[in-house]
Amino acid sequence: MNAIGTEQILIYFAIILALTKPVGSYLAAVMEGGRTIFHPILRPVEKLVYKFCGVKEAEDMRWTGYAAAMLAFSVAGMVLSFAMMRLQGMLPLNPQSYGTKEISPDLAFNTAASFATNTNWQSYVPETTVSYLTNMVALAIHNWMSAAVGLAIAVAVIRGFARKSANGIGNFWVDVTRSTLYVLLPICLVGALVFVATGSPENFLPYQHATTVEGAQQVIAQGPVASQEIIKQLGTNGGGFFNANSAHPYENPSPASNLLTLILIFTLPAGLTYTFGKMVGNTKQGWAVFAAMSAMFLAGAFACNISEQVGNPHLAKAGINSQITPGQPGGNMEGKEVRFGIASSTLFATITTDASCGAVNSMHDSYTPIGGLVPMFNLLTGEVIFGGVGAGLYGMLMFCVIAVFIAGLMVGRTPEYLGKKIEKFEVQMAMLAVLILAASVLGFAALAANMSFAKDSYWNAGGDTITNLNNSGAHGFSEILYAYASGTGNNGSAFAGLSANTPFYNLTIGSAMLIGRFLMIIPLLAMAGSLAKKKIVPASSGTFPTDSGTFVVLLIGVVIIVGVLTYFPAMALGPIVEHFQMHNLKTY
């Protein structure tokens, strides 16, 4: 660990800490229908949207209606994206004349599922595959929609805890409209201009041709980058305009844009913890959740940084100086941008996998085994360390229910959380959500590690599915495990090293994304609906205080133990064994 790494982590955390209360207060005001500074302009627009769409603002939905509306909204968006991608050759804003041959049906399925679920996994190279219109309408629109859906679901789950003897958990259409109009739109309008100021392009120009100083010809991709960049980070979507994602100088031109990017990723998920506290009437409850998330984030950030700074023992054995000096960053710089170095790269890797963003500014595949284990473990926690917009909070509230259930078992009392008795149904729903994630990650990874196809078959032209890997052994398995963890966790970052644009991988990773998103949300909404109906029991001397340090430790323990118990065997076959092999000078 060096001073630069430590300073970057701590300064970044201080900024997020400072933003949490104001952002959280604002989100609470918006989602509870309170007045905000944007009301004079946006309230008439909001009313117009309801009138145009036939939405009754005051109507409350039961959890079933809320879940059905969420599914209908998502399926409509997914079909629109699929159709636009397949028809892009006939649509405007396509100066490179991309058509259907660039996007096969299986790739369109994968990509539509990816963007509709806030995953933004990209099996394709954006700048050689999709037109500007496809990028802006078929894909980037989901950056807005899926983030707004995540925010809406989180608030609906909070209402489950906050309301007493209520049948409804809010109105999905109103929640999505308010999230979009009052939260995403104002920040993105300003933020896109800031990205332009830092150097990101925003144009519809054809790709430019340039002659390099060596005399070679280079094609420089263009496009409306800045407007996609801001929502990509704020909405924790992560899908890049370019294949290199946030390592590309147009997406992330400078250290300033890098810091802005990192702040944007955690802003809403961190703020939502305060929103939670405010809506349940005890901000300490929100801070307890924030503390648990923060402790896990900081532990991961330091572990990843230290591992990359220590680097690869092979270099020392080969007589290469890999120590940090005034003239070199030292450590493991493979797959990292020189302009970002180890500190900014590892911080980015930790944040983007904590937050289910999936944007990357370095190649996770090139990290040391333990450095790569940190992002992978973040995915495997279910993306609850701040997590995606909304998704992180509702995922963590699921773990809160499990934590109080375990605490109740230990002392022999009926578990309570925020005055609500946690009974059989709530625990069943929480466990269903946990198990569905594990089944998807481990089931699909096992399938991908073992499937055999004939060479040149439709499903995988290369034959066996492991032939799509760049590396063999433990590292190759990590590439598969990471892909399904990323898909199921709706993160979307790629470990890389896996050629995933084949019908087999497109279908299975696409399915993992749908399962990880919707089959997790439904039981949590069911839990919220059940909790909303319950009365709030006043705290007694026997109530376990869930705003205490003890609860924070218990919550962290539950997240880690569930993660470790579920995924340790798989991680042992991947990064853990690879770490020991590396120290025995065996690499892949």
Added chain:
Amino acid sequence: MLDVVYLLAASAFFVIAFAYITACQKLRGQIDE
């Protein structure tokens, strides 16, 4: 043709998701009883 197949695959998932809502609702009903 393949477009239809993949759209049907997506539709099948969402049918399962709607059925999942019903299953969770029934489970809640059974517990209440």
